[in-house]
């Protein structure tokens with residue numbers, strides 16, 4: 001709106017002086033366009049960060065499996081020292097899928113991985129670089145953080161995508177509130 005008025009004023013001036021200064025007229029428009037782009041780009045991150053799910057080797061649904069009464073830590077154990085939450089191997093899956101839905105092509109694929117001793121090549125969703133210290137065990141068992149805090153309502157999802165922020169800012173925000181340290185060498189090896 002203000003762009004229109006601004007340009008109208010500019011046009012009037014130029015016409016009054018009976019001097020067609022192309023640069024001035026177009027300059028106004030260029031300025032307005034840049035201004036508008038700048039304004040909208042402030043809202044763009046919201047749209048841009050819609051989580052994109054990686055393609056998984058099997059159509060595994062957390063919703064289906066959590067509704068069977070399976071708990072998160074049954075499939076994601078945190079073996080000592082507790083940094084990682086592992087993804088359970090196919091042996092656990094076969095407890096059920098030796099008999100459940102065996103006619104399904106994806107269960108046949110699961111069975112193939114299992115019978116051939118292959119790891120299922122799941123695509124990672126949440127990843128932080130190697131130079132960051134992080135321990136699941138400390139956060140889950142000592143801090144009392146819930147899976148949902150850092151991964152969202154996984155049990156309601158058919159397909160997992162990265163829907164929660166695990167950036168340095170996100171870590172710092174919680175450390176500030178819950179009393180974790182903000183010192184660089186707490187999370188990074190600075191020696």
Ligand code: HEC
Nearest residue numbers: 060065070071072075122123124125126147151154155160
């Ligand atoms: C039956 C076993 C099973 C149960 C129960 C289960 N998961 Fe999973 N989880 C998997 C498998 C298999 C994958 C890999 C496929 C995928 O990403 O959907 C996975 C992937 C994940 C990932 C992404 C891992 C990565 O690489 O970034 C997170 C986070 C996760 N699960 C959290 C949870 C939470 C929270 C719960 C409980 C609400 C839960 N899971 C329950 C089997 C399970």
Ligand code: HEC
Nearest residue numbers: 058059060064068088092093095096100101104106107110
């Ligand atoms: C407690 C039993 C149980 C366990 C353990 C289990 N599942 Fe399932 N799974 C089910 C049930 C029940 C269904 C839904 C079957 C249906 O739709 O009728 C299912 C469905 C599936 C499907 C969809 C099949 C299709 O074509 O609709 C896939 C893929 C699958 N499971 C993979 C896995 C994987 C991978 C694991 C191990 C990480 C696993 N399941 C562990 C019970 C289990």
Ligand code: HEC
Nearest residue numbers: 072076084085086126127128139140145146147149150166
């Ligand atoms: C304080 C935040 C936080 C909480 C709470 C949390 N996670 Fe994670 N999770 C992460 C981060 C950060 C990563 C990436 C770790 C990495 O790349 O080393 C991750 C990765 C994972 C992975 C992929 C394997 C791995 O360890 O890299 C799985 C599976 C997972 N989380 C499951 C869970 C489950 C299940 C719970 C609840 C019992 C849980 N997480 C609680 C932050 C959290």
Ligand code: HEC
Nearest residue numbers: 133134138142143145149166171174175178179180186187
């Ligand atoms: C839910 C809030 C919360 C989030 C999110 C969170 N932290 Fe923490 N973290 C804490 C608290 C509180 C402590 C202090 C635990 C203590 O002193 O017993 C802690 C402790 C730690 C420790 C010290 C662990 C140890 O061995 O004693 C590291 C390293 C750490 N956090 C890294 C991270 C990183 C990296 C992230 C982001 C990926 C993160 N944290 C996200 C709350 C959080």
Ligand code: HEC
Nearest residue numbers: 128129132166167168171172175181182183184186187188
């Ligand atoms: C609570 C944990 C935590 C603390 C404390 C922390 N960082 Fe980080 N830092 C992270 C995580 C997590 C990442 C990885 C972010 C990512 O890749 O998404 C990171 C990434 C970085 C990077 C790489 C940034 C990039 O854009 O690739 C630098 C540099 C860095 N941190 C410096 C610092 C400095 C300097 C301090 C002290 C003021 C500090 N960090 C304190 C968790 C932490």
